[in-house]
């Protein structure tokens with residue numbers, strides 16, 4: 547009989563995604579005994595191991611089946627054009643890939659960049675974008691500090707990752723156009739996997755979905771006059787029917803429910819107007835629907 551193989555997950559060794567990836571894995575119940583300065587880390591309580599590598603290498607390792615899963619930004623997966631399957635958007639590492647040019651140059655649109663020099667760490671995506679505009683540009687591949695290149699007269703414009711925009715601002719650059727919105731994703735190899743790995747991945751996905759749902763939800767509790775129940779139930783976009791509990795004062799009830807965090811502030815005023823008092827919002831550790 548073939549030995550049972552360990553499920554191998556590629557994650558970024560040291561960078562913006564590392565801590566969030568480890569936290570996500572820990573939050574879904576996988577425990578590790580330290581990961582810093584290590585390349586291969588076995589989970590303590592699951593048949594899972596982490597391969598810690600540069601994020602650029604993750605899509606190809608997953609494509610080739612060296613790793614079964616990977617956690618990496620969509621920007622990297624698309625740039626490498628790896629043949630993999632995206633299992634889940636993970637809602638961290640949000641950024642965008644944008645074209646930017648010096649404020650001092652009078653360039654107002656990416657359409658004005660035909661024939662110009664564009665510095666980027668994303669030559670494939672940049673070429674695709676300019677091709678889609680029918681423009682030929684000179685792409686200069688730079689692996690870091692792309693934002694400095696126009697000032698050094700190495701390039702006329704850049705294509706790089708932007709989050710807050712402060713790096714662009716510091717370097718006197720103006721964002722002209724976003725060519726990609728990105729976030730971290732869980733990716734899976736397209737190579738055939740043994741059934742025990744397929745089952746484990748399925749189990750992971752359920753846990754990750756629960757985790758993401760919990761992070762974006764809040765448990766809310768409030769007291770209200772009994773007659774306000776119908777109005778309050780209509781206001782709350784409940785995931786499930788709310789829990790209604792009697793209080794010592796027979797004219798009052800307590801209402802407990804779970805709502806998407808984005809809705810909380812929206813509905814709070816309405817709840818108060820409907821007579822709700824003592825509204826409490828609590829974080830949720832995890833939830834399975």
Ligand SMILES: Nc1ncnc2c1ncn2[C@@H]1O[C@H](COP(=O)(O)OP(=O)(O)OP(=O)(O)O)[C@@H](O)[C@H]1O
Nearest residue numbers: 558561562563600601602619621639640641707709
């Ligand atoms: N400013 C940002 N805000 C949010 N997410 C970002 C930002 N910059 C990059 N990211 C996302 O985080 C990923 C990793 O960024 P990081 O800067 O750690 O990469 P790196 O320098 O290429 O690291 P490595 O050494 O692993 O190659 C990016 O590919 C992108 O998906």
Ligand SMILES: O=P(O)(O)OC[C@H]1O[C@H](OP(=O)(O)OP(=O)(O)O)[C@H](O)[C@@H]1O
Nearest residue numbers: 562690691707708709710711712713714
């Ligand atoms: O819009 P902002 O919030 O300023 O973020 C954008 C910057 O963040 C990333 O670099 P990072 O800080 O990860 O450093 P790196 O160049 O070493 O990857 C990216 O390459 C940009 O330079």
Ligand SMILES: [Mg+2]
Nearest residue numbers: 600601602603
């Ligand atoms: Mg990298």
